Amino acid sequence: MPITVYQYPKCGTCRKALAWLDARGIDYDRVDIVAAPPSRAVLARALALSGVPVRKLFNTSGQSYRQGGFKERVATMSEAEALTALAGDGKLIKRPLVIGEELALVGFREPEWAQALAS
Template sequence: MTQPLFLCHPRCSTCAKARAWMGEHGIDHTERDIRIDNPTVAELTLWHTVSGLPIRRFFNTSGRLYRSMGLKDKLPSMSDEEAIALLATDGMLVKRPLLVIPDGAGDPVTVLVGFRQNEWEAALL
């Protein structure tokens, strides 16, 4: 199996918890700093589709950038395409950690947004 892709922010405490959890369970992964290597529109579009989640779940709603841009009020009137284009502009807008679990061919089959231990256990163990 191809390794999961773990998108995180190095100073994020939730990302640290998720990283530690994966370490405790021997889950190898590829790590990507979401600030330096922000997800692209194509990646976000695919991950959004695979996840089946509403696009709002991909936003870091507790982040300073989200609040300063007034996205709480703007997001409901945006199309998914507009929201994805906005997410692709800055990794700090994206909820983290984000874990993309591929199949044997490397295509994403599961996308986990945020660290909810029970969801990660179900997907990885």
């Protein structure tokens, strides 16, 4: 089963991550995270598989994060509230977000990707 990469075409990090996958011949499905953000259920699965705290799913450098006052809000949000907010605005989500059958990767850190995706 190929992995799904939620990415934003204008994001340099996303383009770098896709080039990294292409260079290694890794099969993936590409989804525009802004045009078609992952559902709350997909985000909950990614959260469980990645093992990161929910605040790590937020794109803290994005405009939606700043305008929405999430820097202050995230600390007091429940996991359910955070997932609902993330599912409602793809620009809030740290990208790229990779989801596979048994794994989820948040952001692009080459050593982490190499370890998780090496076949």
